[in-house]
Amino acid sequence: MNALKHHKYRNAVAVLAGILFTSFVVLQVNSPTVENPPVTSEFHGPEEVTRILKRSCYDCHSNESNLRWYDKVAPFSYKVAADVEEARKRFNFSEWDSIPKADQEGKLWYIVNMIDAGRMPLPEYTATHPSAKVTPEELTILKNYVTSISKKHYAAGDTAAIMEKPKVAHVPTSINGIRYFEDYKTWKVISSTGRPDNGTSRIIYGNDIAVKALEANKILPWPDGAVIVKVVWNSQAPDADGNVKPGNFNNIQIMVRDAKKFADTEGWGFARFSGLDLKPYGKTASFATSCINCHQLAKGTGFVFDIPTRPVGE
Amino acid sequence: MKNLIAVFISASLALAACHDSRKLTPAPETIFDDHGLHVITSFHNDRTGTISVLYGNDEALAHASRERDTHTPGDASPGEVFKLVTWDLKQNPLWFGSNINGAVKSVETVTVSAGESGPVVDYSTEGSDSKSAKNAVLSNAERISFIFAQRASVFP
Numbered sequence: 001m002n003a004l005k006h007h008k009y010r011n012a013v014a015v016l017a018g019i020l021f022t023s024f025v026v027l028q029v030n031s032p033t034v035e036n037p038p039v040t041s042e043f044h045g046p047e048e049v050t051r052i053l054k055r056s057c058y059d060c061h062s063n064e065s066n067l068r069w070y071d072k073v074a075p076f077s078y079k080v081a082a083d084v085e086e087a088r089k090r091f092n093f094s095e096w097d098s099i100p101k102a103d104q105e106g107k108l109w110y111i112v113n114m115i116d117a118g119r120m121p122l123p124e125y126t127a128t129h130p131s132a133k134v135t136p137e138e139l140t141i142l143k144n145y146v147t148s149i150s151k152k153h154y155a156a157g158d159t160a161a162i163m164e165k166p167k168v169a170h171v172p173t174s175i176n177g178i179r180y181f182e183d184y185k186t187w188k189v190i191s192s193t194g195r196p197d198n199g200t201s202r203i204i205y206g207n208d209i210a211v212k213a214l215e216a217n218k219i220l221p222w223p224d225g226a227v228i229v230k231v232v233w234n235s236q237a238p239d240a241d242g243n244v245k246p247g248n249f250n251n252i253q254i255m256v257r258d259a260k261k262f263a264d265t266e267g268w269g270f271a272r273f274s275g276l277d278l279k280p281y282g283k284t285a286s287f288a289t290s291c292i293n294c295h296q297l298a299k300g301t302g303f304v305f306d307i308p309t310r311p312v313g314e
Numbered sequence: 315m316k317n318l319i320a321v322f323i324s325a326s327l328a329l330a331a332c333h334d335s336r337k338l339t340p341a342p343e344t345i346f347d348d349h350g351l352h353v354i355t356s357f358h359n360d361r362t363g364t365i366s367v368l369y370g371n372d373e374a375l376a377h378a379s380r381e382r383d384t385h386t387p388g389d390a391s392p393g394e395v396f397k398l399v400t401w402d403l404k405q406n407p408l409w410f411g412s413n414i415n416g417a418v419k420s421v422e423t424v425t426v427s428a429g430e431s432g433p434v435v436d437y438s439t440e441g442s443d444s445k446s447a448k449n450a451v452l453s454n455a456e457r458i459s460f461i462f463a464q465r466a467s468v469f470p
Contacts, residue, residue, distance in 0.1 A: 109411050116410050117336065143410060150411075164468050185352065185469065190345055192365050194358035194403070197411030203356055203367065215342040233467060242361035249468045278470050298408045301338055305408050308345060308415070309338035 027074035032081035037063045041097035049145050053093060056121050056132045057111075060087035063094035070128070083122065105153065108146050109197045110294060115139055117297050146197070154199030157237030158247030165276040172278040174271035176285045178256055180278055183207075184229040190214065191306045194235065194244060201246045204306045205229045209257075219302040221267060226257040228304060249276055255304065265292040266303050335407055344417055346399045354378045354396070355467040358403055358413065365415045366400040368464050378466040390435055392428035396461050397421060400441075424461050 039062075043050070059065050060083055071080045091099060091107055099107055114120040116139060121132045134142075172180040190206040206214070210226040213219050230253045233246030251274040259267035270291040272281035281287065295303045351369035355378070358365035370378060374394040400422075401415035420441030426433050437454045 113410055117408075146411070162468055167470070180470075186350075188345055188348065189353060189367055191414055192356050192358075192367055192401075193406065193412050193414045194360075194365060195412045196360075201356060201358065203353060211342070211345065214340045214345070217340050219340060231469065238360075242359045243357045244359065245357040245464075246355060246467045249470060252470060273470070276468075276470055300336055301340075301408065305406060305412070306414060308341040308343075309407065310341045311335065311407070312337040312339050 024074070031072065031074040031077045033072070033077075034065050034067055034081050034084050036065055037094075039063050039094040041095055043093040043096040046145065048141055052134060052138045052142060053111075056115075056134050058093060059129075059132070060084045060121070060125075061091060061093050063088075063092065068129070079124075083125070105146075105149060106198060108149070112139070112142050112146050113297060115142065119297070150197050150199070154196070154235070155237070157199065157244070158234035159237055160248060162248055163276065168276075168278055172273050172280055174273070174280045175282050176269060176271065176288060178254060178269050178271035180252070180254075180271075180273050184227075184231075187211075187229070190228070191308055193306055199235050200250060201233050201235045201244065202306070203231050205231075214307060219304070219307070221259065222257045222302045222304070224257055224259055228255045228306075229253070230306065251275065251281075252278070262288075265289065266295075268292065268295070268303055338407060341417075344401060344415060346418065346421075348397075351395070351397060353467070355464050357464075360403070360413075363403050364400050364419060365403045365413070366398055368461065369397040369399065371395045375466060378464060390426040390433050390462065392426050392433050394424075394426040396424040398424075398461055422457060422461065424458055 043053070045053075054062075054064075059067060065084055067080060071077060096104065111120070115134050121129075121134070126133045184205045184207070187205040187207050188211050189203055190211065191204045193202045193204070194200075195202065205228070207225075207227045209223055210228055213223050213226055232250040232252065234248050234250050236245045236247040238244050251272055253273075254269075254271040256262070256269040256271070257267060258269060262269040265288045270288040272291075273279065274281055292303065295305070298305045301307055301309065346367070346369075348369050351371055352375045354368040354370045354375055356365070356367045368378075371394070373391060374396050377391065377394055398421070400419045402417050402419055403413050404416040406412040406414040418441065420439055422437070422439045425436045427436065428434070435458055437458050439457075
């Protein structure tokens with residue numbers, strides 16, 4: 001009786017192993033391969049900078065992916081191929097000029113901040129490719145690099161005569177239905193920021209619900225109805241005393257909390273109106289995906305960067 | 315072996331520290347209660363490590379918005395109230411490249427009232443940033459001129 005049971009068990013194991021082996025083989029046969037299309041417009045930077053990016057990022061964000069043999073074994077190959085595809089879609093060092101010139105510098109700051117936050121290279125990737133990790137010294141090199149290129153661009157500041165235009169007659173509306181409004185001018189300022197990275201000055205306002213949520217430390221998640229508005233000016237060149245004052249109006253950005261309506265973007269509705277004519281930003285509603293992707297870096301504060309904070313425990 | 319343990323411990327500490335700098339809690343005490351005043355303008359200063367917002371009542375905003383070369387104490391009109399709030403400037407812990415206000419350092423108030431021989435300008439300051447008494451009179455005059463000289467930011 002016992003022997004029979006044992007026999008049956010052995011059979012089952014054999015069958016199972018057979019199934020596993022066959023599916024493993026089928027998986028290998030169907031395993032996706034990562035092609036390397038031609039390099040059309042490579043990113044150029046100082047050698048010490050490109051060396052870091054090549055080693056740590058190029059396997060995914062370039063057309064020069066150099067995958068190891070174990071990246072090509074199923075089931076891992078599926079995950080790796082999907083990551084490479086998504087990474088190239090986001091930005092590609094081999095097709096750098098496909099990013100509009102005006103946005104390239106911003107992308108470099110984004111890159112530095114993704115590393116700074118420990119989000120890139122993908123942690124699951126560095127677990128098997130430890131040499132891809134960016135060391136603190138290398139991060140400093142990258143930070144100095146982006147700082148130096150932005151200094152060059154924004155050193156002169158917005159010295160243009162400040163433009164004031166008559167108000168727009170109609171109410172500008174974002175493609176996702178968020179309308180521009182003026183009430184924020186009576187709201188509390190929750191923070192103000194100066195950005196050497198892109199040469200702008202900002203004031204951030206919160207409505208009552210947002211301010212109360214901050215006061216009650218109830219921002220994970222932020223309550224429905226909270227609205228945050230950021231007004232952005234180009235910075236003028238510093239005056240003799242070093243004061244950097246706002247120059248021309250640049251844009252206004254809005255985040256509206258409605259967990260249900262904006263479930264696809266972590267419960268925040270995004271809108272941006274550019275220039276004094278308040279031109280709504282985004283051709284399709286999917287523009288908000290790029291907003292929330294970057295705002296993921298502020299996940300710990302409910303996807304909002306500019307709130308007054310102190311480190312936990314202080 | 316001892317070395318290895320030391321390396322491991324410092325590495326985990328470094329990791330933990332890394333993590334902590336992004337673990338934040340709101341600090342709503344830095345939000346200024348404007349009691350209905352308007353934002354006139356803002357500015358920051360990397361040398362002094364500060365960032366400021368200038369507030370004012372209707373009269374002050376109207377004055378700062380007027381087309382002019384400078385706003386001197388001489389052309390102040392009774393009723394104007396200005397408040398210049400100054401915070402520490404610190405790196406935004408969530409974004410390398412953006413500097414954000416920290417704690418409030420000072421609140422300076424300038425009020426203009428009607429006197430017998432023209433407008434009377436009053437200046438007061440509260441906060442950790444008060445200047446020594448000796449230079450106070452001179453610097454008060456300087457601060458008043460500075461506040462009057464600010465032009466309103468352009469809003470849509």
